[in-house]
Amino acid sequence: MAEKRIGIVMNGVTGRMGMNQHLIRSIAAIRADGGVRLKSGDVVMPDPILTGRNGDKLQALAKAHGIDRWSTDLDAALADPKDEVFFDAAATRLRAGLIRRAIAAGKNIYCEKPTAETLADAVDLARLAKAEGIMHGVVQDKLFLPGLRKLKMVIDSGFLGRILSVRGEFGYWVFEGDWQPAQRPAWNYKAAEGGGIILDMLCHWRYVLENTFGAVKSVSCLGATHIPERVDDDGTRYAADADDAAYATFELEGGIIAQINSSWCTRVRRDDLVTFHVDGTHGSAVAGLHKCWTQARVNTPKPVWNPDVPQTIDFFATWDEVPDNAVYPNGFRAQWEMFLRHLAGEVPEFPWNLEAGARGVQLAEAGIQSWRERRWVDLPDLVI
Ligand SMILES: NC(=O)c1ccc[n+]([C@@H]2O[C@H](COP(=O)([O-])OP(=O)(O)OC[C@H]3O[C@@H](n4cnc5c(N)ncnc54)[C@H](O)[C@@H]3O)[C@@H](O)[C@H]2O)c1
Numbered sequence: 001m002a003e004k005r006i007g008i009v010m011n012g013v014t015g016r017m018g019m020n021q022h023l024i025r026s027i028a029a030i031r032a033d034g035g036v037r038l039k040s041g042d043v044v045m046p047d048p049i050l051t052g053r054n055g056d057k058l059q060a061l062a063k064a065h066g067i068d069r070w071s072t073d074l075d076a077a078l079a080d081p082k083d084e085v086f087f088d089a090a091a092t093r094l095r096a097g098l099i100r101r102a103i104a105a106g107k108n109i110y111c112e113k114p115t116a117e118t119l120a121d122a123v124d125l126a127r128l129a130k131a132e133g134i135m136h137g138v139v140q141d142k143l144f145l146p147g148l149r150k151l152k153m154v155i156d157s158g159f160l161g162r163i164l165s166v167r168g169e170f171g172y173w174v175f176e177g178d179w180q181p182a183q184r185p186a187w188n189y190k191a192a193e194g195g196g197i198i199l200d201m202l203c204h205w206r207y208v209l210e211n212t213f214g215a216v217k218s219v220s221c222l223g224a225t226h227i228p229e230r231v232d233d234d235g236t237r238y239a240a241d242a243d244d245a246a247y248a249t250f251e252l253e254g255g256i257i258a259q260i261n262s263s264w265c266t267r268v269r270r271d272d273l274v275t276f277h278v279d280g281t282h283g284s285a286v287a288g289l290h291k292c293w294t295q296a297r298v299n300t301p302k303p304v305w306n307p308d309v310p311q312t313i314d315f316f317a318t319w320d321e322v323p324d325n326a327v328y329p330n331g332f333r334a335q336w337e338m339f340l341r342h343l344a345g346e347v348p349e350f351p352w353n354l355e356a357g358a359r360g361v362q363l364a365e366a367g368i369q370s371w372r373e374r375r376w377v378d379l380p381d382l383v384i
Pocket of ligand 1: 053
């Protein structure tokens, strides 16, 4: 049994996603478990160097998770041929420039979404990666959520029959920061800093819709900035001029209609922070982050509209839960493991790459265009 080391420059890991999901739940956890075992019996061991602006934070983070290497000199890290991968989870607006630098330095790329703020940049990155022949991947974590994986199994089983429609509800209340601290970074609410929920979330919805239901043909999106002023972590008031809610409808191939509300200004009264309700001719399903429930046509109750009588049916009780027949690891870790297998040559095709990332940005940009121009926007095929 041989151990194959894979050196990874991990950038932006002092941030929320980089630290919690990518460093702690994924790379540090994989290292603690002895690496990723390949079918050949060999083991892939990720060896990260943490990069960022603040040496003290990087040092503390590295120490806390048993990592030897950190640096505030990204250029030097990119120049080191022993580290073959560049990973980025820094703020969105920096991403395209960072990935360009890393591709120029010959690195393979793995990064958070969105891959860029504009479609032109996202396509350019995908083309550069193709031209350089590097390996590349983009985080598409929602596909690896247990709830979505169960939903996919339900769909593939044929249980739903012909799918008619999908209703997605995503979001929760993000506190304004004055009377309770906000639970998301302030840049998310500033247009000039790469904020905005349409750019943030529609790139997720592209791969979720595409991989679960069918290709997205067209989008109609209404954005809103419901809370125009917020307070940052230092107590400074700022103009929150980015969109903080998006009400979008998508036409999918096969005539499926999907509606997804994404909002940082909604209070949750549903099964989970995201839910997808799918209705088909033979059955329906509702998926949350972890769970999935189904209702077959033979189990469908028959309500009768009568506003004079309080509802007698407990609608939630008329659904069955899909059991946990498999073990579902953390979705970010599952995708990291697959990317490491891809780097090691065990997984030849890695479909969630910069091209898929560009399709996500394409949907976000089309959503913004639809909002601005108050019309449906069709999505042409992307040629990379
Ligand atoms: N996959 C998902 O579900 C998911 C969820 C949330 C965020 N994200 C994405 O992850 C990325 C980070 O989001 P976050 O919520 O962790 O943000 P964050 O603000 O918590 O972290 C941002 C990181 O970028 C670094 N950074 C910011 N400005 C910088 C600069 N000028 N130079 C160098 N470093 C800088 C910060 O130090 C920090 O490490 C975003 O692109 C976002 O779209 C993905």
